Amino acid sequence: MWLLEIIEYLKAPHLVANVQEFFGIEINDKIKHSENLRLSDNKEQNGYTKTNKSLSKEECSSNNYFMKLQSPAFIVKNRFWYYLFLFGTELGDEIFYSAFIPFWFWNIDGAVGRRVVLVWAIVMSIGQALKDIICWPRPACPPAVRLQSKWSQEYGMPSTHAMIGISIPFSVLIFTMNRYIYSFHIGFTIAFLWCTLICTSRLYLGMHTVLDIVAGLLLAIVLMIPLIPLVDTLDYYIITNAWVLILLILISITAVVYYPSSDKWTPTRGDTTMVVSVTAGVHAGAWLNYKTGALSLPLLPPPYNIIWPSYRMLGCMIIRTILGFCSVIGTKAICKSLCYTIICAILKVNSKELMKSDNYLENKSKIFTDLVYKYITCFMIGVNTVYLLPNVFTILGIERPTFYTEM
Numbered sequence: 001m002w003l004l005e006i007i008e009y010l011k012a013p014h015l016v017a018n019v020q021e022f023f024g025i026e027i028n029d030k031i032k033h034s035e036n037l038r039l040s041d042n043k044e045q046n047g048y049t050k051t052n053k054s055l056s057k058e059e060c061s062s063n064n065y066f067m068k069l070q071s072p073a074f075i076v077k078n079r080f081w082y083y084l085f086l087f088g089t090e091l092g093d094e095i096f097y098s099a100f101i102p103f104w105f106w107n108i109d110g111a112v113g114r115r116v117v118l119v120w121a122i123v124m125s126i127g128q129a130l131k132d133i134i135c136w137p138r139p140a141c142p143p144a145v146r147l148q149s150k151w152s153q154e155y156g157m158p159s160t161h162a163m164i165g166i167s168i169p170f171s172v173l174i175f176t177m178n179r180y181i182y183s184f185h186i187g188f189t190i191a192f193l194w195c196t197l198i199c200t201s202r203l204y205l206g207m208h209t210v211l212d213i214v215a216g217l218l219l220a221i222v223l224m225i226p227l228i229p230l231v232d233t234l235d236y237y238i239i240t241n242a243w244v245l246i247l248l249i250l251i252s253i254t255a256v257v258y259y260p261s262s263d264k265w266t267p268t269r270g271d272t273t274m275v276v277s278v279t280a281g282v283h284a285g286a287w288l289n290y291k292t293g294a295l296s297l298p299l300l301p302p303p304y305n306i307i308w309p310s311y312r313m314l315g316c317m318i319i320r321t322i323l324g325f326c327s328v329i330g331t332k333a334i335c336k337s338l339c340y341t342i343i344c345a346i347l348k349v350n351s352k353e354l355m356k357s358d359n360y361l362e363n364k365s366k367i368f369t370d371l372v373y374k375y376i377t378c379f380m381i382g383v384n385t386v387y388l389l390p391n392v393f394t395i396l397g398i399e400r401p402t403f404y405t406e407m
Contacts, residue, residue: 010211011136016144019203023085024078027145074145081204082147088201089148091194092161094274100168101278102328102385106320106393110386111235111406112175114286116168118231121279123167123223125255127160127216128268128275132260134158139209146206154268159208162216165198167224174228179302236407239286239295248283252276256371270374277375281382288387289404298405316398324389328381335377343369 009015017027076082090096097120104113136157138146169191177184199217202208208216237244255276259269289295309317347369393399 007211010214011209013139013141013144013209015210016139016203016206016208017142019200020074020144020147020206023081023204024076025145025147025204026075026077027143028073073141074147076147084197085201085204086148088197089161089205089207091198092164094271097275097278098328099325101282102324102381103321105282105385106324106389107317107400109176109179109406110286110403112172112179114239114282115175115231115235116171117279117282118235119167119171119224119227120164121252121275122227122231123163123220124160124275125272126223127158127163127219128272129260130158130219131155131160131268136212138212139206141206144206148205148207156208156212157215158219159199159202159212159216161202161208162195162199162213163220165195166217166220169194171224171228175232179304181303181305238283239290239407242287242291245283245287249280252280253375256375270370273371273374274378277378278382281379281384282386283382284379285383285386285388288383289390290407294391294404295407296405297407298402316400319396319398320389320393320400323392324385327384327389331381331384332377335380336373339373339376340369343372 021027101113101117104116131154134157135155138154138156173184173187173191176182177187195217199213202213203210234244238248239245256269256273259272286295390399390403
């Protein structure tokens with residue numbers, strides 16, 4: 001009984017509103033008053049479900065990705081917290097993945113990168129699937145207010161931002177603490193602050209309840225306990241054994257095909273497709289490096305000293321990053337055009353109309369085409385990140401010297 005009471009308390013939208021007001025968001029008193037009246041008339045809903053359905057878009061948000069600092073529902077009094085938490089929420093978004101993962105491989109450590117990516121993919125896929133199975137709505141607004149609308153179509157339980165907020169920084173910490181010589185306490189502090197910033201940002205922006213955050217954190221911790229040693233062991237076999245790699249690719253495709261469907265369309269299936277295909281592509285690229293004889297064991301065992309970049313190394317890093325990101329953008333554009341053209345020709349539909357269409361609920365061709373396009377595109381981005389681009393960097397003489405010794 002007490003557990004149910006705690007759950008009901010943690011999922012109350014009033015807690016989200018309290019967090020928002022603490023960090024300088026002034027919520028319209030009329031909106032909060034209307035919510036109190038609504039709660040008294042709909043006690044059976046626990047102030048959670050019906051209120052979400054009865055609100056106008058204007059009350060919940062201004063429907064822009066970067067919201068206005070003032071709307072009929074709220075006024076942002078403290079801009080520091082506003083921009084800090086906008087940055088914090090980006091640490092769990094596709095833009096961050098697209099920048100962080102390639103940058104890590106090109107400029108830091110491929111062995112750690114492969115392991116972190118696999119942990120990220122498994123944790124993220126499970127979290128996204130659970131959202132469409134549990135189907136719990138995001139916090140009711142009012143009494144909270146929505147400062148961001150990008151993820152509003154998704155369900156809220158569990159918070160995948162919270163899951164990524166703990167799985168990425170702490171898996172980086174775990175996989176590097178015995179590989180490099182540095183202060184564990186400093187690394188732990190950075191990982192903790194990273195996680196705290198992401199989790200708090202989701203409450204501040206009105207995108208999750210406290211229960212969503214707590215459930216996401218606990219679920220990620222439970223998953224990481226067996227995942228960390230398992231991924232650490234599997235990494236060698238995936239990049240040296242073709243059958244294990246094929247099994248990984250088949251599992252990634254299965255996760256997309258048999259993704260659980262909910263009572264409405266949400267972008268979670270597309271996000272899961274992106275995650276698993278990038279992971280499969282990264283490991284396929286590493287396998288190609290091993291198969292061609294480029295990838296080998298290091299001459300010296302870890303731990304290694306951290307080498308701070310010289311001016312030349314810094315220049316090469318900047319060039320690698322610019323060329324690499326240009327290649328990622330080009331790969332995405334080419335794959336999208338080719339995939340839509342080929343698939344639409346097979347399905348006998350107009351590719352231009354299908355690209356512009358936003359009707360996912362009734363247009364199965366749109367869903368199928370988008371999933372295939374995302375899988376192939378992200379798979380190729382993963383392969384290019386780990387296989388093609390490092391070879392180009394070597395030809396240009398700007399390669400990272402230890403890249404091909406990171407097994």
